[in-house]
Amino acid sequence: MRVASSNWERKQKESQGYAIKNFLVDRSMSILVLGTLLTVFLLTTATREMTDQIVRDGALRQAQALVQTFQSMAFSSKPSSLQIQNMVSKVEQDLKGEGQGVRLITMPANPFERRDAQGSGPLDDFQRKALRQLNEGKVPSFCGLSEYKGEVSFRYAVLLSGPEESPGVDLLLEVVQPLGSVRADIKRQIYSGAGILLGLGGLGLWFLGAVFGRLKNLRDHRAASESILQEQVQQLLSFVSRAADGDLTSDVPFQGEDSVGMLASGLSVMINQLGELVWQSQLLSRQVVSSLSEFASSALRQESIVLEQSHRSSTLAKAAVTILDSSLSVESTMESMTVVAEHTATIAASGQAGLETMEWTMTQVTQSVERIQQRLTELNDRAGNIGGVVTTITRVADQTNLLSLNASIEAEKAGDYGLGFGVVAEEISRLADQTAVASLDIEEMVNEMQNAVAAGVESMKQLAEDVGMGVLHVQTAADQLTLIMYEVQQMVPKFEEVATEIRSQSLLADDMNETIQDLEGVARSSVDAIRESNHAINELKCLAMLMQGEVERFKVHQ
Amino acid sequence: MTTPGDKNCWRKIGVWGLESPRCELLELHLHCRNCAVFRNAGREQYNREIEIDYLKLRTEELAQPPKQVDKGRKESLMVFEAGARLALPCELFKEVMKSSPIYKVPHFKHPAFLGLVAHNGRLRLCCSLPVILGLDRQRESDFGFMVILEIQGELIVFPVSKLEGIRRYQASAIKPSLTSEREGLFSFSRGLLENNDVHLIDENKVLTSIKGALRPI
Amino acid sequence: MLYLVLEIDGECYGLNALSVTEVTPLVELEQIHEGPEFLAGLLNYRGRPVPVLDLRRMIKKKPCEKRYCTRIVIVEYPRTTKTLTLGLMAQKVVRSVRVTQEFSPMELRNAPYLGGAVVERGRILHCLTLEKILSPQQALEVFG
Numbered sequence: 001m002r003v004a005s006s007n008w009e010r011k012q013k014e015s016q017g018y019a020i021k022n023f024l025v026d027r028s029m030s031i032l033v034l035g036t037l038l039t040v041f042l043l044t045t046a047t048r049e050m051t052d053q054i055v056r057d058g059a060l061r062q063a064q065a066l067v068q069t070f071q072s073m074a075f076s077s078k079p080s081s082l083q084i085q086n087m088v089s090k091v092e093q094d095l096k097g098e099g100q101g102v103r104l105i106t107m108p109a110n111p112f113e114r115r116d117a118q119g120s121g122p123l124d125d126f127q128r129k130a131l132r133q134l135n136e137g138k139v140p141s142f143c144g145l146s147e148y149k150g151e152v153s154f155r156y157a158v159l160l161s162g163p164e165e166s167p168g169v170d171l172l173l174e175v176v177q178p179l180g181s182v183r184a185d186i187k188r189q190i191y192s193g194a195g196i197l198l199g200l201g202g203l204g205l206w207f208l209g210a211v212f213g214r215l216k217n218l219r220d221h222r223a224a225s226e227s228i229l230q231e232q233v234q235q236l237l238s239f240v241s242r243a244a245d246g247d248l249t250s251d252v253p254f255q256g257e258d259s260v261g262m263l264a265s266g267l268s269v270m271i272n273q274l275g276e277l278v279w280q281s282q283l284l285s286r287q288v289v290s291s292l293s294e295f296a297s298s299a300l301r302q303e304s305i306v307l308e309q310s311h312r313s314s315t316l317a318k319a320a321v322t323i324l325d326s327s328l329s330v331e332s333t334m335e336s337m338t339v340v341a342e343h344t345a346t347i348a349a350s351g352q353a354g355l356e357t358m359e360w361t362m363t364q365v366t367q368s369v370e371r372i373q374q375r376l377t378e379l380n381d382r383a384g385n386i387g388g389v390v391t392t393i394t395r396v397a398d399q400t401n402l403l404s405l406n407a408s409i410e411a412e413k414a415g416d417y418g419l420g421f422g423v424v425a426e427e428i429s430r431l432a433d434q435t436a437v438a439s440l441d442i443e444e445m446v447n448e449m450q451n452a453v454a455a456g457v458e459s460m461k462q463l464a465e466d467v468g469m470g471v472l473h474v475q476t477a478a479d480q481l482t483l484i485m486y487e488v489q490q491m492v493p494k495f496e497e498v499a500t501e502i503r504s505q506s507l508l509a510d511d512m513n514e515t516i517q518d519l520e521g522v523a524r525s526s527v528d529a530i531r532e533s534n535h536a537i538n539e540l541k542c543l544a545m546l547m548q549g550e551v552e553r554f555k556v557h558q
Numbered sequence: 559m560t561t562p563g564d565k566n567c568w569r570k571i572g573v574w575g576l577e578s579p580r581c582e583l584l585e586l587h588l589h590c591r592n593c594a595v596f597r598n599a600g601r602e603q604y605n606r607e608i609e610i611d612y613l614k615l616r617t618e619e620l621a622q623p624p625k626q627v628d629k630g631r632k633e634s635l636m637v638f639e640a641g642a643r644l645a646l647p648c649e650l651f652k653e654v655m656k657s658s659p660i661y662k663v664p665h666f667k668h669p670a671f672l673g674l675v676a677h678n679g680r681l682r683l684c685c686s687l688p689v690i691l692g693l694d695r696q697r698e699s700d701f702g703f704m705v706i707l708e709i710q711g712e713l714i715v716f717p718v719s720k721l722e723g724i725r726r727y728q729a730s731a732i733k734p735s736l737t738s739e740r741e742g743l744f745s746f747s748r749g750l751l752e753n754n755d756v757h758l759i760d761e762n763k764v765l766t767s768i769k770g771a772l773r774p775i
Numbered sequence: 776m777l778y779l780v781l782e783i784d785g786e787c788y789g790l791n792a793l794s795v796t797e798v799t800p801l802v803e804l805e806q807i808h809e810g811p812e813f814l815a816g817l818l819n820y821r822g823r824p825v826p827v828l829d830l831r832r833m834i835k836k837k838p839c840e841k842r843y844c845t846r847i848v849i850v851e852y853p854r855t856t857k858t859l860t861l862g863l864m865a866q867k868v869v870r871s872v873r874v875t876q877e878f879s880p881m882e883l884r885n886a887p888y889l890g891g892a893v894v895e896r897g898r899i900l901h902c903l904t905l906e907k908i909l910s911p912q913q914a915l916e917v918f919g
Contacts, residue, residue, distance in 0.1 A: 391609075394603055394604075394606060394843065395612065395843075397600070397603065397604070398604050398800070398843040398844070399800075401601075401604065401844075401869055402798060402799075402800055402846065405779065405798045405846075405868065405869070405870075405871060406797060406798055408777065408792070408871045409777070409779065409792045409795050409797075409798070409871070412777040412792040412793060413792070413793060422777075429870065430591060430597070432600070433591075433596070433597045433600030433601060434591055434596075434600060435600070436599075436600035436601065436602075436603035436604065437568070437596060437599055437600040437603070439603060440599060440600070440602075440603055441566070441569065444566065594896075601844070601869050601870070603843075604842065604843045604844035604867070604869055605842050605843070605844055605867070606842060606843050607840070607841060607842055607843075608801060608841050608842055608843050608845070613801065613802060613803055613841070614803060616800050616801070616802050617802035617803045617819070620799055620800070620802050620818075620819065620820065620821065621802075621819040621820075621821070621822065622821065622822075623821050623822035624821055
């Protein structure tokens with residue numbers, strides 16, 4: 001427009017340049033309108049995403065406030081049904097102040113109760129998940145983003161234990177805050193701002209269009225009475241040229257009653273009015289730029305907040321993953337411990353069996369030792385009996401000796417007749433002596449044998465004692481092994497219990513991880529949205545500043 | 559080291575001992591039985607203190623008056639077993655010896671003639687008394703002893719299964735056998751002893767029977 | 776000549792075998808309380824009472840111990856016109872010995888019963904003279 005107005009006087013002699021000028025003047029309007037519309041559309045889209053984020057943020061804050069109320073409710077010891085009613089109504093009261101669309105849903109946790117209760121249909125996914133988690137008692141509360149009655153809502157649920165008089169009638173309390181209501185508020189505000197901006201832009205453009213329209217008429221008129229009005233037109237042209245250059249402060253060079261003078265005075269009025277309008281536009285555009293700057297800075301803050309939140313949730317996610325890993329490793333350790341414990345029990349059982357065999361064997365040994373002792377004692381008795389035999393042999397030897405003496409005496413008395421008999425008597429005497437020696441030898445042998453047997457009996461007694469001690473030791477060991485086996489067998493189910501618990505905990509961590517990842521995704525998309533909105537705002541700001549620059553070019557009376 | 563005269567030297571360095579060197583006295587005595595050490599050791603055994611009950615027993619024995627000896631004629635008979643319980647006068651017995659190998663003689667098939675037996679460096683006839691007496695044939699396992707009888711100057715060996723011992727009988731104790739019996743054992747019997755259980759054999763008839771058996775066919 | 780050897784505390788006393796009736800084992804003797812010390816008691820010898828002298832008591836002033844080898848030798852003791860049966864109890868009577876040499880003569884006032892000595896297999900053998908085994912006074916004490 002500036003180019004067109006500055007070159008207008010110079011190029012009016014050239015018919016070709018004149019045509020181009022006309023074209024530009026005709027099209028500039030529509031280009032302006034289109035640009036403004038595009039800007040407004042971009043602004044609207046960016047604003048919409050930004051509002052969503054703000055809404056979620058706000059909903060989260062509200063929910064966090066509610067969490068504490070519910071937690072205090074849920075963990076107070078077994079409230080009565082009246083207390084529950086009071087609490088519920090109080091929460092409902094509180095929620096009314098929180099915003100449009102925020103509501104409290106109470107639902108019996110028991111499926112039979114639920115079937116009887118009015119207006120409660122089947123549970124949706126969120127409620128089922130919440131009920132499962134809460135029923136297991138692993139988490140105090142459950143929250144997430146989910147659709148409720150066709151609206152994306154932030155939902156927060158706790159399980160309220162039933163009244164003391166009827167245990168098992170637990171209530172699932174749920175706060176639903178639809179994101180749409182908040183979004184509408186903010187959207188409305190932004191849209192109104194944008195409308196004002198659009199109106200102002202339109203008004204400015206309309207004035208420019210009017211000016212250009214007048215200028216066109218003037219040009220047509222001049223073509224008819226070129227020669228007469230040359231001077232005046234020239235003057236007016238310079239005046240208009242100044243105005244076109246943006247100087248709306250100069251006065252009309254002349255005034256008159258003729259058409260040119262009328263034109264001049266009209267032009268003067270128009271320029272003045274235009275100046276006023278431009279001044280107003282300047283004011284407005286300054287306001288728009290400043291408000292957009294604020295907007296941009298607040299969007300930046302928002303981005304940093306969301307980034308921080310995203311960072312936190314990623315930290316949380318890491319922690320959850322760590323918990324998951326550690327609980328998995330604990331679980332596997334528990335399982336291996338169970339296996340080891342069972343193995344230990346098996347080994348102990350086999351050890352016990354071995355000990356029983358050993359005990360049996362030792363008992364056998366003890367019995368054998370007793371039998372041997374008995375035999376040895378018998379042997380000793382027999383050996384003692386041999387002593388009696390020795391006495392008999394000694395007596396026989398003695399009697400034989402006596403016989404030989406008498407025989408030799410008789411032989412001597414028989415004289416020569418008894419000589420042979422004397423020899424026999426001598427032989428008998430020798431026999432008697434040999435018998436006596438034999439009895440001596442036997443006696444000594446018996447003594448040796450008795451000594452050996454006595455030693456044997458003694459060592460057998462020692463052995464019996466040792467074996468007895470061994471049996472005692474083995475019995476003690478067997479008892480201890482039995483105890484170990486009992487303890488280990490007791491341990492196995494405990495391990496399994498712990499493993500089960502850990503498994504459920506890991507499931508929980510898994511869920512938590514999932515939720516956190518959802519949250520992280522939301523945060524990430526929020527960051528993206530904010531960035532986009534930032535970008536849009538910056539663009540808008542640039543446009544506004546451009547517009548301001550253009551508007552500022554006009555010199556106007558302050 | 560054991561020296562002669564030590565306790566049990568005969569079992570250590572004597573004939574029953576394993577210790578070396580062996581006893582020098584063995585060279586002299588050949589056997590411990592001949593050694594004074596051995597004999598004295600045996601005689602030392604008689605030094606034992608006597609038991610009271612044994613003393614009393616012997617006192618009673620010694621107090622018994624001697625048995626009244628029958629003044630009538632007595633016969634000393636050797637009672638033995640060979641197919642049946644038999645008896646022969648003691649003076650016929652030249653010697654009693656342990657069973658010796660019998661050398662068979664070819665061409666003498668008579669069952670009563672068993673063969674030849676070596677005695678004191680000479681060969682003697684060996685005959686089966688039960689076969690001669692018409693009793694069952696003797697088995698060689700029953701040959702416990704061999705008795706050498708001198709009948710009419712002939713020395714003949716008879717195997718017997720058991721020797722019961724020498725007994726003295728009053729002449730009246732020997733009952734004459736039935737003269738009507740002319741068969742088998744009774745034809746050789748001179749009389750019966752001990753409730754008709756033991757036959758006193760007529761040795762002359764036995765010799766006649768042997769001579770008949772040895773006649774060349 | 777054959778001699779029956781009577782040992783008393785290691786000393787050997789020989790008694791001519793021809794003068795010996797029988798050797799009997801040691802038996803219980805009937806004690807004679809009023810009798811002399813050397814009289815061991817009365818022996819019931821096949822229904823006959825026979826006085827028994829304790830040779831150990833006579834020679835060693837100690838009574839015989841009761842052992843298997845302690846025996847009583849029955850002898851015929853010559854007394855003036857007739858012989859009297861007498862038992863001699865000695866500590867150890869287990870052997871007889873044939874003596875071929877002459878006994879060296881001996882005459883002891885305190886021991887008249889020793890009739891000489893001879894060395895037999897390295898040991899001194901005293902010869903007992905049966906007639907003098909009791910002094911006349913002792914014979915009186917026993918036989919009256």
